Amino acid sequence: MPAPLHPLTSLTAACCTAAVTTAAGSWPLSVAVSAAAAVLAVRAGAGRRVLTAAAAVLLPLGLSLLMLHGLFFPEGRTVLAAWGPARVTAEGLAFALEAGTRTGACVLVLLLFSFTVSAPDLVAALNVRGLPPQFSFVLASALTLLPAVAGRLGAIRTAQESRGLVLGGGALARLAAVRVQMVPLVLGLLEESGHRAQALEARGFGRPGPRTSYREVPDPPAQRRLRAVLLVLAAAAVALRLGASWPAAGLL
Amino acid sequence: MTGAGPAAAVGTHDMLAARINSFSFHGDAAPALRNVEFGVRAGTLTAVLGGSGSGKTTLGKLLAGWHRPGHSGTLAGWLELAGERLEFRGGGDDPRINPAGWSDRVGYVPQDAAAMLSTVRSTVAEELAFGLENRGTPRPDMLREVGRIADLTGLAAFLDRDPATLSGGELRRLAIACAVITEPQVLVLDEPLASLDAAGVIVVRDLIARLTKAGTAVVVLSQSADGLARSAARWLVLDGGTAAAGGRPRELLRSPELARSGVVLHAVTHTAPAVRAGLPAGAAPVLELDGLGFCYPGAGGAAGERPLLRDLHLRVRPGEVVAITGPNGAGKSTLLRHLNGLLQPLAGEVRVQGRSIASLPTGRVAAAVGLLFQHPRDQLFERTVLREVGFGLRRLRGREAGAAADAALDAVGLSGEAGTHPAELPASKQRLLALATALARRPAVLALDEPTVGLDRHGLAVLRRAIDAEVARGAAVILVTHDPLFASSTAHRVLVLEGGALREP
Numbered sequence: 001m002p003a004p005l006h007p008l009t010s011l012t013a014a015c016c017t018a019a020v021t022t023a024a025g026s027w028p029l030s031v032a033v034s035a036a037a038a039v040l041a042v043r044a045g046a047g048r049r050v051l052t053a054a055a056a057v058l059l060p061l062g063l064s065l066l067m068l069h070g071l072f073f074p075e076g077r078t079v080l081a082a083w084g085p086a087r088v089t090a091e092g093l094a095f096a097l098e099a100g101t102r103t104g105a106c107v108l109v110l111l112l113f114s115f116t117v118s119a120p121d122l123v124a125a126l127n128v129r130g131l132p133p134q135f136s137f138v139l140a141s142a143l144t145l146l147p148a149v150a151g152r153l154g155a156i157r158t159a160q161e162s163r164g165l166v167l168g169g170g171a172l173a174r175l176a177a178v179r180v181q182m183v184p185l186v187l188g189l190l191e192e193s194g195h196r197a198q199a200l201e202a203r204g205f206g207r208p209g210p211r212t213s214y215r216e217v218p219d220p221p222a223q224r225r226l227r228a229v230l231l232v233l234a235a236a237a238v239a240l241r242l243g244a245s246w247p248a249a250g251l252l
Numbered sequence: 253m254t255g256a257g258p259a260a261a262v263g264t265h266d267m268l269a270a271r272i273n274s275f276s277f278h279g280d281a282a283p284a285l286r287n288v289e290f291g292v293r294a295g296t297l298t299a300v301l302g303g304s305g306s307g308k309t310t311l312g313k314l315l316a317g318w319h320r321p322g323h324s325g326t327l328a329g330w331l332e333l334a335g336e337r338l339e340f341r342g343g344g345d346d347p348r349i350n351p352a353g354w355s356d357r358v359g360y361v362p363q364d365a366a367a368m369l370s371t372v373r374s375t376v377a378e379e380l381a382f383g384l385e386n387r388g389t390p391r392p393d394m395l396r397e398v399g400r401i402a403d404l405t406g407l408a409a410f411l412d413r414d415p416a417t418l419s420g421g422e423l424r425r426l427a428i429a430c431a432v433i434t435e436p437q438v439l440v441l442d443e444p445l446a447s448l449d450a451a452g453v454i455v456v457r458d459l460i461a462r463l464t465k466a467g468t469a470v471v472v473l474s475q476s477a478d479g480l481a482r483s484a485a486r487w488l489v490l491d492g493g494t495a496a497a498g499g500r501p502r503e504l505l506r507s508p509e510l511a512r513s514g515v516v517l518h519a520v521t522h523t524a525p526a527v528r529a530g531l532p533a534g535a536a537p538v539l540e541l542d543g544l545g546f547c548y549p550g551a552g553g554a555a556g557e558r559p560l561l562r563d564l565h566l567r568v569r570p571g572e573v574v575a576i577t578g579p580n581g582a583g584k585s586t587l588l589r590h591l592n593g594l595l596q597p598l599a600g601e602v603r604v605q606g607r608s609i610a611s612l613p614t615g616r617v618a619a620a621v622g623l624l625f626q627h628p629r630d631q632l633f634e635r636t637v638l639r640e641v642g643f644g645l646r647r648l649r650g651r652e653a654g655a656a657a658d659a660a661l662d663a664v665g666l667s668g669e670a671g672t673h674p675a676e677l678p679a680s681k682q683r684l685l686a687l688a689t690a691l692a693r694r695p696a697v698l699a700l701d702e703p704t705v706g707l708d709r710h711g712l713a714v715l716r717r718a719i720d721a722e723v724a725r726g727a728a729v730i731l732v733t734h735d736p737l738f739a740s741s742t743a744h745r746v747l748v749l750e751g752g753a754l755r756e757p
């Protein structure tokens with residue numbers, strides 16, 4: 001990469017890609033987008049995290065899609081197999097494949113964005129553009145939630161290990177350990193968020209009026225143009241899609 | 253300093269004043285504060301002194317708008333900021349404090365410095381700028397202010413660091429700097445010297461002197477009538493949630509009210525205290541550190557270039573007390589985390605009871621090594637005080653577990669609080685509770701990180717008794733402290749950690 005991507009550029013790229021993929025509704029494109037996102041994630045060194053998170057979201061989703069549409073697709077004509085009310089139809093499978101790859105592409109692209117963007121840069125960029133600070137704070141908290149929870153969990157584990165909790169061993173021992181950590185984790189996070197609100201308010205966070213940003217994120221003109229082009233493309237794709245499906249919908 | 257005035261009571265030219273007939277937290281029957289009258293003038297330093305649980309922090313947070321009447325509790329009385337008085341009767345038609353407006357004029361640094369951080373800023377510089385950003389300060393001014401305050405507070409070398417990785421003393425400086433940078437007219441500091449080294453104490457005292465000279469009213473909340481408190485123009489002594497006395501330090505220093513309160517009164521004459529005598533001779537060491545080397549990943553350039561710990565050696569025998577002092581950021585807490593394997597050395601070895609702990613999980617080493625963390629809140633995670641001391645005890649002490657937990661609570665004077673939520677205890681009692689969790693396990697090695705911080709006179713007595721009992725039992729005690737008097741009066745040996753290794757002072 002020549003210049004680092006401005007966070008808004010990567011955000012725009014991710015959202016536009018998701019929009020275009022959804023609008024296009026073609027599974028080869030979805031598969032291509034997913035593959036590209038996976039490759040980019042690996043190249044950015046976030047491959048494992050992105051793929052694990054994607055698997056956690058997509059596996060249950062894919063299975064339910066298969067169950068729902070693969071087996072019970074009302075418009076299905078080409079019956080491949082049938083057990084009682086459940087019929088596997090070619091149309092149903094095609095629909096499941098279509099919806100599954102499309103969702104997969106969107107999820108991968110958005111995960112790629114959230115795991116590679118620098119949260120401080122994104123918040124700074126949004127603040128400079130006059131976004132309400134509460135919003136950018138929520139965004140920053142969401143983006144740093146995983147590391148924050150991990151940090152808190154680490155602290156609890158440290159405290160418990162220092163008092164004789166032995167981690168490791170079999171799956172059962174690990175499960176037991178998770179159980180003793182979850183309650184303090186949740187209670188700790190709740191308590192902390194209360195204190196945090198106090199501290200933030202005291203430091204002028206809820207103030208009305210304009211604010212400035214200490215962090216400066218370079219935004220080269222080329223990237224601004226790129227963002228405009230991407231937005232136009234996405235809008236065009238969505239418009240085309242709507243134009244194509246409206247009359248059809250009207251006939252139903 | 254300003255001339256005499258009536259006690260710490262309200263005067264006509266006060267920058268910030270309060271009359272608290274009573275303040276109680278929602279859900280509590282007894283008021284946390286009652287009959288307190290308080291006022292601070294511009295350009296003066298006022299110290300609020302009191303023992304553990306005397307209501308200092310509650311008063312400080314009320315003054316600073318962190319506890320808002322109606323929001324956190326019910327106030328009967330009034331608050332007055334720059335001549336504008338807000339009357340509270342505890343009903344629904346009470347005025348509301350606007351936290352943003354209030355905090356513009358009154359800054360507050362909590363006892364737990366970490367509670368000051370925004371947690372969404374990734375470097376010390378950005379954390380410092382947070383308050384300025386929210387006020388819309390232009391960026392060039394912000395850059396200049398951040399640089400200036402960092403120089404004043406000794407943070408210049410840390411501007412690019414992640415605030416979450418700072419040492420205790422470094423964090424204290426950051427919290428104070430964050431409050432000072434927005435230039436409030438009143439600054440309330442809760443135990444501002446806690447965890448600071450000698451240089452840090454001078455930095456903060458200079459900073460306070462500079463602020464009062466420029467017209468800021470500074471309020472210091474403290475358990476100790478230390479040098480900073482003695483430089484105050486006025487004192488307010490709190491005891492049991494009420495004002496016990498107020499006036500000039502000279503008048504109050506020998507007062508029975510102060511003596512009755514839990515405030516620590518340091519000896520004014522620094523006679524060299526006797527070092528603990530009677531070290532048992534000949535026993536094999538329980539703890540051996542051999543050529544320890546350590547460096548945080550990514551810290552201080554290439555690893556091994558300027559490691560934090562370097563070829564560090566230490567031998568501690570059963571019944572021996574070793575005190576470790578050293579500047580902020582020297583690596584004292586880091587060293588203690590090696591004793592039970594929370595951190596693994598990059599070089600050298602830790603042996604406990606003759607056995608290397610390199611391949612043991614911390615949970616196993618914990619049977620022999622008890623650790624008191626620098627921040628007790630990091631150590632407490634249970635729902636009640638009793639569950640907290642009882643955690644993991646059964647595995648270690650079997651059927652004695654219940655009795656051991658009770659005994660440990662009794663030893664630190666917390667038997668009466670068995671059902672309380674640890675988060676609701678005052679900071680000093682949290683530290684004693686954390687100490688109890690370590691004592692209950694009867695470790696062969698007891699490592700204490702800044703055990704005196706935030707303790708009042710009674711708490712210090714409890715701590716000393718506990719250390720004596722551990723010594724009598726034959727445990728080795730290693731304690732890290734910035735209090736030279738405490739170090740030399742409790743330890744057989746005092747060592748300084750500096751430049752990565754331990755040396756005689």
Ligand SMILES: Nc1ncnc2c1ncn2[C@@H]1O[C@H](COP(=O)(O)OP(=O)(O)OP(=O)(O)O)[C@@H](O)[C@H]1O
Binds near residue numbers: 420447581
């Ligand atoms: N996770 C980390 N990553 C990088 N640096 C760290 C990390 N934790 C601590 N440090 C740094 O290592 C140095 C030693 O920290 P440590 O907490 O051991 O100091 P300390 O001697 O206990 O200081 P204090 O007296 O302030 O408590 C400090 O400069 C600190 O900022």
Ligand SMILES: [Mg+2]
Binds near residue numbers: 626
């Ligand atoms: Mg420390």
